[in-house]
Amino acid sequence: MLNIEQLNQxxxxxxxxxxxxxxxxxxxxxxxxxxxxxxxxxxxxxIMGEESVKSGSIKLEDGAELTKLSIEQRSRHGIGYVPQGRQIFPMLTVEENLRTGLAVRKDGLKTIPERIYELFPVLKEMKNRRGGDLSGGQQQQLAIGRALVIEPRLLILDEPGEGIQPNIVAQIGEVIRRLMEEDGLTVILVEQKLPFARKYADSFAILDRGRIMAADSMDKLSDELIRQYLAV
Ligand SMILES: Nc1ncnc2c1ncn2[C@@H]1O[C@H](COP(=O)(O)OP(=O)(O)OP(=O)(O)O)[C@@H](O)[C@H]1O
Incomplete structure (x- = not known):
């Protein structure tokens, strides 16, 4: 679905x-x-285009070379991004935050897809509240909901569980699983918490000082790799 080759930054x-x-x-x-x-x-x-690369390629299955495209064009190719720290707009309402995602849709849809509210009922309940008034967990759900407004093929989640209470982290995990099973969504997850990674990811790639040290299916994540590259 996504192929990264000889990437240098x-x-x-x-x-x-x-x-x-x-x-x-x-x-x-x-x-x-x-x-x-x-x-x-x-x-x-x-991958998202917020940093430019020095060399190498990032290709989608349809042949699109992402490194040549703007952030907006990458969104239009179906890449959704939930950045670390969420970056929701605190002064806008939940609904207004979600609406910001509508602008990049090709079909000109003017309303929030009902699926978002079905996946995250709390966003419907709170749709007139300001983003800044939400709890950390609710803000993370909003950030994911906003990324889903474009109905992405690929969703990038950067540490979605960071600083969030465990029951909300579990809910987020279940939403990710549903999107993969029901919509065929592809996911790139940045995650330091092993139980969450093991539960939801099919494969892993371990980075160390900017290089990939190991990449394999999740069941091959050995204690030795954990000790060497992940334990603090
Ligand atoms: N805008 C920037 N300008 C210069 N150096 C940067 C910038 N952003 C990150 N770095 C440096 O690049 C390296 C990689 O940072 P990056 O944030 O990608 O790591 P990370 O694995 O995501 O870490 P974390 O888990 O703390 O988020 C670090 O040495 C960091 O200090």
């Missing part, structure tokens, strides 16, 4: 991602893992 002089190769099959969830500062968020920003 720099922040100024600082070489951050090194010759990355990754393949994400359609309808599966890949978990990108690694300690703080190894380049996980940078990789997500490169």
């Amino acid at each position: 720099f922040y100024g002089e600082s070489h951050t991602l090194w010759d990355l190769n990754l393949e994400i099959p359609k309808g599966q969830c890949l978990c990108v893992m690694g300690r703080n500062g190894v380049g996980k968020t940078t990789l997500m920003k490169c």
